[in-house]
Amino acid sequence: MHSLSNRSKVVVKKEMTLTEKMYLPAILGGMMITIKHFFKRKPTIQYPEQKREFSKVYRGRHILKRDEQGRENCTACGLCAVACPAEAISIVAAERKKGEEHLYREEKYAKTYEINMLRCIFCGLCEEACPKDAVYLTEELAPANFDRSNFIFGKDKLVQPVGTSAHPKTYKPYKK
Amino acid sequence: MEIFLIDKIVLIVAVFGITLLFALYSTYAERKVAAFIQDRLGPNRAGIFGILQPLADGVKFFLKEEFIPAHADKALFILGPSVSMTTALMTSAVIPWGNSLELFDRVISLQITDLNIGILYVFAVVSIGVYGIMIGGWASNNKFSLLGALRASSQMISYEIAMGLSIIALVMTTGTLSLGEIVQQQNGSIFGISGASWNIIYQPLGFLIFMICAFAECNRTPFDLPESENELVGGYHTEYSSMKLGFFLFAEYTNMFISSAIMSSLYFGGYNFPFMDQLGLSHNLVTILGTTFLFAKIVMFIFLFMWVRWTLPRFRYDQLMRMGWKMLIPLALINIIITGLLIVVLK
Numbered sequence: 001m002h003s004l005s006n007r008s009k010v011v012v013k014k015e016m017t018l019t020e021k022m023y024l025p026a027i028l029g030g031m032m033i034t035i036k037h038f039f040k041r042k043p044t045i046q047y048p049e050q051k052r053e054f055s056k057v058y059r060g061r062h063i064l065k066r067d068e069q070g071r072e073n074c075t076a077c078g079l080c081a082v083a084c085p086a087e088a089i090s091i092v093a094a095e096r097k098k099g100e101e102h103l104y105r106e107e108k109y110a111k112t113y114e115i116n117m118l119r120c121i122f123c124g125l126c127e128e129a130c131p132k133d134a135v136y137l138t139e140e141l142a143p144a145n146f147d148r149s150n151f152i153f154g155k156d157k158l159v160q161p162v163g164t165s166a167h168p169k170t171y172k173p174y175k176k
Numbered sequence: 177m178e179i180f181l182i183d184k185i186v187l188i189v190a191v192f193g194i195t196l197l198f199a200l201y202s203t204y205a206e207r208k209v210a211a212f213i214q215d216r217l218g219p220n221r222a223g224i225f226g227i228l229q230p231l232a233d234g235v236k237f238f239l240k241e242e243f244i245p246a247h248a249d250k251a252l253f254i255l256g257p258s259v260s261m262t263t264a265l266m267t268s269a270v271i272p273w274g275n276s277l278e279l280f281d282r283v284i285s286l287q288i289t290d291l292n293i294g295i296l297y298v299f300a301v302v303s304i305g306v307y308g309i310m311i312g313g314w315a316s317n318n319k320f321s322l323l324g325a326l327r328a329s330s331q332m333i334s335y336e337i338a339m340g341l342s343i344i345a346l347v348m349t350t351g352t353l354s355l356g357e358i359v360q361q362q363n364g365s366i367f368g369i370s371g372a373s374w375n376i377i378y379q380p381l382g383f384l385i386f387m388i389c390a391f392a393e394c395n396r397t398p399f400d401l402p403e404s405e406n407e408l409v410g411g412y413h414t415e416y417s418s419m420k421l422g423f424f425l426f427a428e429y430t431n432m433f434i435s436s437a438i439m440s441s442l443y444f445g446g447y448n449f450p451f452m453d454q455l456g457l458s459h460n461l462v463t464i465l466g467t468t469f470l471f472a473k474i475v476m477f478i479f480l481f482m483w484v485r486w487t488l489p490r491f492r493y494d495q496l497m498r499m500g501w502k503m504l505i506p507l508a509l510i511n512i513i514i515t516g517l518l519i520v521v522l523k
Contacts, residue, residue, distance in 0.1 A: 027488065034213045034487040044217045 059122045059137040062115055064159045067105055072159060073134035074113060075106035080126035080135055088119035089126060106132070113158060117142045117151040183284050191268050191288060199429040200230045202478060206429075209482040237422035245415050249315040256312025257416065257423035263305040264430035270294040271437045272359045274447050274467035277460055286447075286467065287356050294355035295343055298438060299336070302393060305431065306332040309395075309402060312424065313412035324411025327493065328402035331392055334500035335399075339389035341508035342382040345515040346442060349378050355438075359446035363453075371452035374445040381511045383443045385504055390435040392500070395428060397485040404490060436477035437470070444473050 019025050045052050054060075065073045076093035094111035096104045103109075120142075126135050145151055204219070204226070211218025219226035244253055274286030291297050306329055313325020350358050364373040376383050392399040403411040410416075413424045440446060447466030455462070491499065 027484075030487045031483060034483065037215055038209070038212045038483075040215060042212070042215055042217050046217075 054139045058139050059124045059127075060140045061117070061138055061142040062120075062126070062153070062158055063136050063138050064110075064113060064155065065134050065136060066160045066162065069102070070162050071101075071103060071105040072109060073105055073132045074110045075108050075132050075134070076110040076113075077108075077131065079129040079131060083125040083129035084120075085123060085125065086119045086121045088116045088121075090114050090116075110155070113155050115153045115158065117153055118148065179282070183282075184288060187284075187286070187288050188269075191273060192265065195265060195268050195430060195433060198433045198474075198478075199426055200234070202429040202432060203233065203425070204230045205478065206482050206485075209479065210486050213483070213486040234422070237419050240418040242418045242420070245317065247317040248415060249317070252311050252315035253415075254420070256308050256310075256315055256412075257420045257427070258308070259311060260305060260308030260427035261423045261430070263301050263308060264427040264434065266301045267298050267434045268437070270297050270355050271434070271441055272356045272446055273470065275459075275463045277463055279460075285356075286463065290354055290356035293353045295347070295353045295358075295442075298355075299340065299343075302431075303332070303336060305427070308427065309412045309424075312416065313402075316412070316415035318415050320408045320410070320414045321412050324402045324404070324408050324414070327404075327408075328395065328412055331395075331399060331401060331496060331500075334497060335389040335392035335504070338385055338500060338504035338508045339393065341505065341512060342379075342385040342389065343442075345382045345508070345512045346375060346379050346386075348512070348515050348519060349375070355441055359441050359448065362445040363448050365453075369450045370454050371445065371448040372450040374443065374448070376443040379443065379511075379515070381507065382515075383439075385508050385511065386443070387439060388504060390439060391481070391484065392496075394431045394435055394481070396432065396481055398488040398491050399496065400485075400490055401493060401496060432478060432481050433474065436474040436481070439477055440470055440473035446470055 067073055076091050078091055078093075081087075081089040081091055090112070091110050091114075092112040093108055096107050096109055122137060122142075124137050127137050142151075142153075207229070208218040208226075210216075219229040222228040222232045244250055269288045270291050272285075272287040272290070276286060277284045309328040310325045313321040313323075313328070316322070346358075347353060350361055352358060352361075358375070362374050363371050365371070366373040366377065391397075395402050401411075402408075403413070408414070413421055416424060447463070447470040449466060449469040452462055452466065457465070
């Protein structure tokens with residue numbers, strides 16, 4: 001067999017030498033290894049007080065963005081739903097009425113926008129597919145729940161709350 | 177006479193308290209050392225650096241349900257941990273914890289009692305200690321407990337022989353069985369350094385054998401077959417809960433402390449430290465410093481116990497027996513012969 005890593009050793013059954021039979025040198029060697037670890041810097045993160053930073057490209061739960069005037073960006077084109085490999089997104093579109101211009105940026109908007117968080121694989125393809133800069137994956141974790149039905153996130157949970165800015169914690173551009 | 181009694185009672189209480197304190201904080205140290213060796217931090221939530229962890233553990237032990245299995249022999253079941261704990265605490269009586277203090281116009285020895293057969297007393301008490309484990313394992317009426325107890329007794333009997341033989345060589349060089357005198361003798365000077373003629377210089381092989389046997393006597397890894405949690409559940413203490421289990425575990429740490437003290441006293445000069453008589457300090461101060469040094473040595477030995485525990489895996493049972501009977505006992509005998517020859521040649 002050709003070795004890929006060049007680290008493999010051929011095991012040979014041979015008589016032990018006297019030093020090997022005495023065990024002590026090997027034991028001392030082992031103790032040197034453990035004492036080295038004893039003085040090593042510990043990688044522990046003291047969790048509740050200290051939190052580990054997420055990776056820059058971490059993909060958590062989704063957010064439906066609003067623009068600077070607080071209007072929803074989503075135009076219910078359905079490209080995210082098409083792109084979604086897990087078929088987690090379902091959208092019902094509706095036409096913007098007169099007087100709703102301050103609510104929705106485009107003439108068509110999503111009446112319901114649901115993501116099934118149990119189906120979602122957080123691949124971020126919806127984010128890439130979106131032509132209207134509407135759906136993004138944030139750094140937040142999708143929270144646990146006791147009920148399956150609560151994992152279907154509607155617009156109440158997904159749309160960016162009014163008055164919030166493009167904060168890095170809740171909103172991060174995927175590619176810049 | 178009354179004053180003598182008061183001295184002794186104060187000393188006994190102090191030694192008792194210190195022993196228990198050391199045992200208590202050995203559990204904490206064990207967890208910390210284990211954690212650090214495994215690149216973790218260990219308990220650090222109870223108090224600063226987790227310093228109150230042993231207290232929390234103790235409280236938990238007391239609050240746990242006291243459970244005695246239906247098929248267990250009740251009297252023996254309770255006797256087991258009691259014997260373990262009592263014998264573990266008894267040995268400290270003959271260890272010289274320091275030289276002597278000159279207080280109130282009297283000379284107070286810091287050894288509770290200097291038996292002229294101190295070493296034999298230690299051996300006698302330690303071998304009773306195995307009864308605690310045996311009785312506990314037998315009374316549990318459980319296969320795992322019985323196997324653990326069986327292993328404990330055979331292991332202890334095997335390693336006691338090598339331990340005794342290594343001590344015989346030491347007794348040949350010192351010419352006394354009294355621990356007080358053995359420590360006193362190590363006060364002599366070597367290369368002009370007073371208080372440094374420790375027995376380890378004359379008995380290196382004997383010390384090695386004694387130390388290995390001490391590991392076995394304390395049931396510490398690599399000799400922790402009586403417990404071997406991954407094959408015997410918990411070994412002899414499988415059926416134990418609450419403070420009875422606590423006593424068993426506590427006895428192990430007490431034994432560790434006592435054997436560290438004995439190793440320090442027999443081979444590492446006890447309360448003697450280099451340059452002790454050349455510093456020109458008052459007798460009391462030297463004694464206090466000596467006691468501090470003794471405890472420093474003990475702490476180092478306890479650390480060694482833990483260091484080894486978290487380095488080595490457990491022996492297989494046949495390896496354990498082979499090591500005891502076919503390696504350590506012949507080595508100890510060779511050590512006796514060499515020592516005898518050297519004594520004849522050099523004196």
